[in-house]
Amino acid sequence: MVELKVRKIGNSLGVVLPKEAVRRLGADEGDRLFLIEGPDGAYQLSRYDPAFVKKMKKAEDIIGRYRNTLHALSK
Numbered sequence: 001m002v003e004l005k006v007r008k009i010g011n012s013l014g015v016v017l018p019k020e021a022v023r024r025l026g027a028d029e030g031d032r033l034f035l036i037e038g039p040d041g042a043y044q045l046s047r048y049d050p051a052f053v054k055k056m057k058k059a060e061d062i063i064g065r066y067r068n069t070l071h072a073l074s075k
Contacts (some may be wrong), residue, residue, distance in 0.1 A: 004015040017025075025047055027033060036044045063070060 002018060002021055004017070006013050006015055017027075022028075025033065025045065027047055031047065032049075034046050034049050036046055036050060038044060
């Protein structure tokens, strides 16, 4: 467990992540991180947007069903 302190940053509030936490997230300056609330109310910090993953699964399904049509349209 890592304790973080909420600090005033400009007109906002924020937390500074320790170098080890940033390394384990695989993040770098300028990257987007997502704070995801779980079903039990706990939060998880992630590099991956679960909404994007859900949309990509739908896109892959559509691509699979309409592969021939999409191929013909790409010509």
